[in-house]
Amino acid sequence: MHTVLEAKHINKYFKKPVLFHVLKDISFKINKGEFTSIMGKSGCGKSTLLYILSTMDTDYEGELYLNDDLITDSDHLKLSYLRNKHIGFVFQFHYLLSEFSVLENVMLPAKKLAECSAEEIIHNAHEKLRILNIEHLASKRASQISGGEKQRVAIARALINNPSIIMGDEPTGNLDSYNSENVFNIFKELSEEEKLSLLVVTHDEDFAKRTDRIITMEDGRIVP
Numbered sequence: 001m002h003t004v005l006e007a008k009h010i011n012k013y014f015k016k017p018v019l020f021h022v023l024k025d026i027s028f029k030i031n032k033g034e035f036t037s038i039m040g041k042s043g044c045g046k047s048t049l050l051y052i053l054s055t056m057d058t059d060y061e062g063e064l065y066l067n068d069d070l071i072t073d074s075d076h077l078k079l080s081y082l083r084n085k086h087i088g089f090v091f092q093f094h095y096l097l098s099e100f101s102v103l104e105n106v107m108l109p110a111k112k113l114a115e116c117s118a119e120e121i122i123h124n125a126h127e128k129l130r131i132l133n134i135e136h137l138a139s140k141r142a143s144q145i146s147g148g149e150k151q152r153v154a155i156a157r158a159l160i161n162n163p164s165i166i167m168g169d170e171p172t173g174n175l176d177s178y179n180s181e182n183v184f185n186i187f188k189e190l191s192e193e194e195k196l197s198l199l200v201v202t203h204d205e206d207f208a209k210r211t212d213r214i215i216t217m218e219d220g221r222i223v224p
């Protein structure tokens with residue numbers, strides 16, 4: 001089984017206001033197509049861990065592998081490239097640009113990566129909107145669509161560069177139960193049919209129970 005992401009003995013300390021050992025010897029693997037949730041009480045270190053796994057925080061001890069490559073000591077430019085190419089993000093808040101159209105919002109990470117022609121990017125963005133059943137919204141401004149629709153646009157944007165893994169920080173935290181179910185079903189389908197890996201921090205037990213695996217954290221450690 002191909003491993004998409006591997007954390008080996010990750011430790012993280014916050015140095016201020018006092019020295020605080022926030023992540024303690026975290027090790028796990030995420031395989032291709034695996035849908036994993038991370039749960040744990042507020043303050044146990046979930047977001048801190050996701051920040052490291054998503055390559056945004058480089059101030060940690062231990063090793064991080066992306067598609068079997070050790071990326072821990074990569075410079076910021078390389079990490080920014082790897083992040084954009086291989087990792088899609090879905091947050092609690094959608095972070096869409098409200099004055100841009102839905103299509104333009106979805107295209108943005110592909111423009112940044114600049115590995116496809118403008119025509120290909122438009123074609124790919126339409127394809128992602130079709131997968132998420134929101135192609136009819138393509139020309140609307142992001143400010144003109146509902147909360148549930150915005151989150152689906154955010155997922156389409158996360159998919160645009162065909163990442164190896166989608167990371168979510170409470171992606172259903174702002175949604176009602178209907179839209180949360182919708183997002184869950186989209187993620188499940190992506191993992192089963194596209195063999196996409198998903199790693200989602202959530203407080204929603206119903207959501208987590210239906211993922212392939214729950215990683216439970218307590219006081220900066222993974223509960224064995």
Ligand SMILES: Nc1ncnc2c1ncn2[C@@H]1O[C@H](COP(=O)(O)OP(=O)(O)OP(=O)(O)O)[C@@H](O)[C@H]1O
Pocket residue numbers: 014015016017020022040041042043044045046047048049
């Ligand atoms: N920049 C920082 N400096 C010092 N301490 C921090 C910093 N950021 C977070 N912490 C502390 O680290 C711990 C873990 O925070 P983190 O945000 O990872 O928790 P979490 O599990 O994601 O919580 P929640 O479920 O409430 O989002 C908390 O005790 C928090 O107060």
